[in-house]
Structure formats: C-alpha cells, structure tokens
Amino acid sequence: MGLTSDKVLVLAIVIAAVLFIGTVWLWPRLARRSWRSVSGRVALLLSTQVALFACVGLAANQSFGFYASWADLFGTETGQGIVVDHSVNGSSGGPLQVVSTAEVPGVRAKRPETGGQVQKVDVVGRTTRIATPAYVYLPPEYFQPQYRTRTFPVAVVLTGYPGTARSLVDKLDYPSTAQGLAKDGRVQPMILVMLRPTVAPPRDTECVDVPGGPQAETFFAKDLPDAVLSHYRAGKRPGSWGVIGDSTGGYCALKLAMRHPKVYAAGAGLSPYYKAPIDPTTGDLFHGDRMLRNRSDLFWLLRHETAPDTSLLVTSSRVGEHNYTSTMRFIERAQATNVTRVSSIILDSGGHNFNTWRREIPPALQWLSGRLTDR
Structure with a gap:
C-alpha cells in the first residue's frame, strides 16, 4: 500500500485505536x-504515541502532499525519471514524452473537447540533461476543431x-480552477505545465545553476519551454509564458x-521568500561564487541590476505568514524601479x-491570464 493510500491511513487509525483501548484495558494489570x-506500561505508552503521531503525519501528508511515496519519505528516491519512447517507429520522440492521459479531476466531462485533459509527461532537458516528470493541463479549446490552428x-x-x-492537480486543483475561470470568462x-522545482531529488536546488551540479535555472528558462513548444501548440511570442x-x-x-x-512575462509567488537559503536540503549551491549568490537574492537584483521589464505578483497574510514584512519591503522596492510592475494579494x-493557497490561486490565475498574450 502506498504512502498516500487511504487504506494506509485507515489501518494506522485502527492500530492507534486498538492500542489505546488495549492500554486502558491492560493498565490495571500492569x-x-x-x-x-x-516495561509493559512504557511499551504501551510509546506504541500508542507512535501510532497517534503516524495517524497525524499520514493525514497531514495526504492534505499537503509533502511526500509521494515511501521511497520519497525515506530519501531513497534518487532517480531522475525515465524517458519513455512512444513513437511508432521506436525513434526518439523529442524532449517531452506523454506517459498517460486522464480526465480533469472534479470536472464532469468524459471528452477532452468539453472537459479538457491532464497528461502525465516526462521531460528531458536537451542542454541540461535534467529529466523530470510533470503534468500538463490542456483546456477543452485545445481539442476543439475551431481552435486547431x-x-x-x-x-x-x-x-x-x-x-x-x-498535488498541483488534485490538492491545489489548478486544472479544475483554470477551467472554471475560463468557463466564466x-x-x-x-x-498549465505543473511540476516541482526539485528537478534533482532529493536535493533542493532553489532553481539555481549549481556550479558542477544540476543546472536548474537553465532547465526552467530554456529546456522546459523548448520541450513544451516541441510538443504542444503553445505560444512562441514574447508575452505568451508566465510562471506561478x-x-x-x-x-x-x-x-x-x-x-x-x-x-516569462509574468511571475506570481504565493507565500514566497526572496533569497535562496543554504541548509542541509540545498547543500552548497554557490561554491564560493559571490555573484551567483547575489543574483539569487531578489532584493539584490532590484538594487544592483537593471530593473526587469516584467510583471510580478506576491502574496502574504498579516497574521500567519512569516514573510509579511519582507513582502511589503519587496513591493516597495519593486515600485521604486518604475519599471518592474508589482501587484499583491x-x-x-x-x-x-x-x-491559504487555494484562496489565492483563483485571483492569481486571473492576474496571470491578464498579462499573457493568446497567440
């Protein structure tokens, strides 16, 4: 049974309940x-506590999608994905391969022309050689004859x-949200091209071109757009792409x-931070390269480099988010450039x-859509 399986959660709850009842029942005898x-009392207490923590952990993981499998949880998942060749003649099919297709969760429509489609894909970067899985949402219009060109x-x-x-598909509901918003005009x-920024698991590369390591920034700036453009009718002109x-x-x-x-003509950060951290999950991202470190600090970029002609959206909460103060500072700094356009939620x-993010995603998608061209 998989880590995110409902059966695993139910089993953990049953075990915790049995241990609790057993502790109450056996306590007088011990x-x-x-x-x-x-020793018996200690064993019962420890077993019950472990079972309860397991229930809470499994429920939290199902809600927030921290880990996808047991291997992911214990750090034994190190593979960077497998390229599957789906071409008829067995020749290379390009940097993006479709692995499977599915209906959009939460949308009652069997045909892609009316309900859209979610495709699971494998992407391989032609320049970085980074391989990673992703999900692609195609709107109903993509399959309708009148939009074929x-x-x-x-x-x-x-x-x-x-x-x-x-989790972007079935926890944060990006495809169904985008479809509902489009239906309402x-x-x-x-x-939507949905993936995690961790393109070299389990390492957190923070979208940095690590010296002698994964070239994560180049993957997202060059390889991923090239792969998507090679397979889908995606916009090629400046202003056609955004990131959230x-x-x-x-x-x-x-x-x-x-x-x-x-x-990327626009970028939306939900509860973002503004400087790449260095911790046990990232390792040494910069290898002593001070300029690389500086250019991974968004405040430094606004102070020392030419202000980018782009649109940014940042979100935070007055109560409950640790990034509130830094977010307000970032807004002020971006406004001062008179070039970089900044909005906030x-x-x-x-x-x-x-x-929190489910509350922010609909207006963020509306904001993003308004800043992208359709051709």
Whole structure:
C-alpha cells in the first residue's frame, strides 16, 4: 500500500485505536512495581504515541502532499525519471514524452473537447540533461476543431519543497480552477505545465545553476519551454509564458520572471521568500561564487541590476505568514524601479499551507491570464 493510500491511513487509525483501548484495558494489570509491569506500561505508552503521531503525519501528508511515496519519505528516491519512447517507429520522440492521459479531476466531462485533459509527461532537458516528470493541463479549446490552428499561452506551475507535482492537480486543483475561470470568462484558456522545482531529488536546488551540479535555472528558462513548444501548440511570442508557484516555487517563479523576462512575462509567488537559503536540503549551491549568490537574492537584483521589464505578483497574510514584512519591503522596492510592475494579494490571516493557497490561486490565475498574450 502506498504512502498516500487511504487504506494506509485507515489501518494506522485502527492500530492507534486498538492500542489505546488495549492500554486502558491492560493498565490495571500492569499497575505493579515489578520491572515487567513498568516495561509493559512504557511499551504501551510509546506504541500508542507512535501510532497517534503516524495517524497525524499520514493525514497531514495526504492534505499537503509533502511526500509521494515511501521511497520519497525515506530519501531513497534518487532517480531522475525515465524517458519513455512512444513513437511508432521506436525513434526518439523529442524532449517531452506523454506517459498517460486522464480526465480533469472534479470536472464532469468524459471528452477532452468539453472537459479538457491532464497528461502525465516526462521531460528531458536537451542542454541540461535534467529529466523530470510533470503534468500538463490542456483546456477543452485545445481539442476543439475551431481552435486547431490557435496557439495557447502557458503557465508553468511550481510546487514548494519537497512537494509533489500531483498535488498541483488534485490538492491545489489548478486544472479544475483554470477551467472554471475560463468557463466564466474570467481567464483565457491556458496550458498549465505543473511540476516541482526539485528537478534533482532529493536535493533542493532553489532553481539555481549549481556550479558542477544540476543546472536548474537553465532547465526552467530554456529546456522546459523548448520541450513544451516541441510538443504542444503553445505560444512562441514574447508575452505568451508566465510562471506561478507557492513557497519555494513562489521564490522560483519570481526569480525566473525577473532574470528571464523575455521568457516569462509574468511571475506570481504565493507565500514566497526572496533569497535562496543554504541548509542541509540545498547543500552548497554557490561554491564560493559571490555573484551567483547575489543574483539569487531578489532584493539584490532590484538594487544592483537593471530593473526587469516584467510583471510580478506576491502574496502574504498579516497574521500567519512569516514573510509579511519582507513582502511589503519587496513591493516597495519593486515600485521604486518604475519599471518592474508589482501587484499583491494580502490576506488578513492565513498560514503557509494549501488552504491559504487555494484562496489565492483563483485571483492569481486571473492576474496571470491578464498579462499573457493568446497567440
């Protein structure tokens, strides 16, 4: 049974309940002061506590999508994905391969022409050789005959760290949200490319071109757009692409839009931070390269480099988010450039979690759609 399986959670709850009942039932028998009775009480208490913590942990993981599998949880998942050749003649099919297709969760429509489609894909960077899985949402219009010659704007959607790409589909509901907004005429039909910024798991690369390591920034700035354009009717003109993400993905979204405005015309950071951290999950990202470190600091970019001609959206909460003060400083700094356009969503309260981001995603997608061209 998989880590995110409902059966695993139910089993953990049953075990915890049995241990709790057993502790209450056996406690009088273990009331003596002998070493066996004391050991029995300790064992029952520890077992019950572990079972309860397991229930809470499994429930939290199902809600927030921190880990996708047991291997992901224990850090034994180190593979960078497998390229699957789906071409008829067995020849190379390009940098993007479709692995499977599915209906959009929460949308009652069997045909892609009316309900859109979610495709699981494998992407391999031609220049970076980074391989990573992703999900692609195609709106219903993509499959309708009257739009067969039309290209569509693209929004790259990034998770936090560690995150799972699947959580963007069925936890944060990006495809169904985008489709509902488009149906109501509040956003234009867009292609969503959903993946996690952790393209070299389990390492958190913070979308940095690590010297001698994964070239994560180049992957997102060059390889990913090239792969998507090679396979889908995506917009090729400047202004056709945007990027949005939460937490680590929010930092990456802002950085990509600021450092590569000719690729990403707009970037939305939900609960972002503004400087790449160095901790056990990232390792040494900069290898003593001071300029690389500086250019991973978004405040430094606004102070020392030419202000990027791009649009940025940042979100925070007055109560519940640790980034509120830095977000207000970032807004002030970006406004002072008179070039970089900045918008914000500031909630009265909301934590660093999926519930908060689900409140911010609909207006953020509307904002992003309004800044992307449709051809």
